[in-house]
Amino acid sequence: MSWNCFICGKKLGLLNAKTVTSDIELLCLEDTNKLFGEITGKEHIGIKPIYKSWVQKHTSAEIKELISKNKNAILIAPDRCIGCGRKISAFKAIVTKDNKRICSNCTSKVFGDTNGAVPAWINNHNGDYFLAYLKNNRSLKAISKDNAKGEALFCPYCNSENVKPLGADKKTFSVGKAAAGAALTGGLGLLAGFAGKKTGMTDFVCMDCGKQFKR
Numbered sequence: 025m026s027w028n029c030f031i032c033g034k035k036l037g038l039l040n041a042k043t044v045t046s047d048i049e050l051l052c053l054e055d056t057n058k059l060f061g062e063i064t065g066k067e068h069i070g071i072k073p074i075y076k077s078w079v080q081k082h083t084s085a086e087i088k089e090l091i092s093k094n095k096n097a098i099l100i101a102p103d104r105c106i107g108c109g110r111k112i113s114a115f116k117a118i119v120t121k122d123n124k125r126i127c128s129n130c131t132s133k134v135f136g137d138t139n140g141a142v143p144a145w146i147n148n149h150n151g152d153y154f155l156a157y158l159k160n161n162r163s164l165k166a167i168s169k170d171n172a173k174g175e176a177l178f179c180p181y182c183n184s185e186n187v188k189p190l191g192a193d194k195k196t197f198s199v200g201k202a203a204a205g206a207a208l209t210g211g212l213g214l215l216a217g218f219a220g221k222k223t224g225m226t227d228f229v230c231m232d233c234g235k236q237f238k239r
């Protein structure tokens with residue numbers, strides 16, 4: 025075990041506020057708060073007990089991974105907006121299909137002016153699906169709970185549309201060989217059309233950054 029923060033390298037003494045991971049690495053106060061989406065720059069007296077216990081249950085590798093993907097641990101804290109990390113009550117939030125909360129500010133970043141179809145669309149989609157649009161500055165216009173204008177197939181990590189389905193699950197290509205062929209040769213419009221139907225997830229791989237994701 026080293027007495028330095030495993031993220032920023034800052035030396036931590038006995039008296040410095042810090043958290044300890046399950047593999048006994050130290051995380052400084054600032055990086056702990058950042059991990060949970062706290063606004064930095066203001067004075068924190070200490071570390072919240074829920075943060076301490078969360079860090080204790082996770083490895084330094086898992087935490088590094090979250091930070092490198094620019095995600096934060098608040099994704100698992102159910103009382104926060106998954107877009108910005110702000111605490112938000114269930115009444116003010118729009119709740120996704122997988123029970124994640126989204127604040128009105130993050131909603132309007134993606135949808136601009138809200139219309140009646142927006143909450144229905146969010147209720148009907150998973151948090152990660154919405155987040156991909158938010159993080160990549162893509163905008164949507166909700167039409168119904170199932171459809172929004174602007175939906176596309178793209179890599180949630182790097183925003184590239186140069187993505188391909190992973191070969192294995194050919195069965196998910198219910199639209200048939202033609203669509204699969206179009207997909208493989210870059211007919212993304214067709215592919216996006218069928219991928220938008222929530223009939224099951226398909227694994228895709230990004231040809232630009234190499235990461236895999238489900239749609």
Ligand SMILES: [Zn+2]
Binds near residue numbers: 030033
């Ligand atoms: Zn640090």
Ligand SMILES: [Zn+2]
Binds near residue numbers: 107108109129131
């Ligand atoms: Zn938000």
Ligand SMILES: [Zn+2]
Binds near residue numbers: 235
């Ligand atoms: Zn990518």
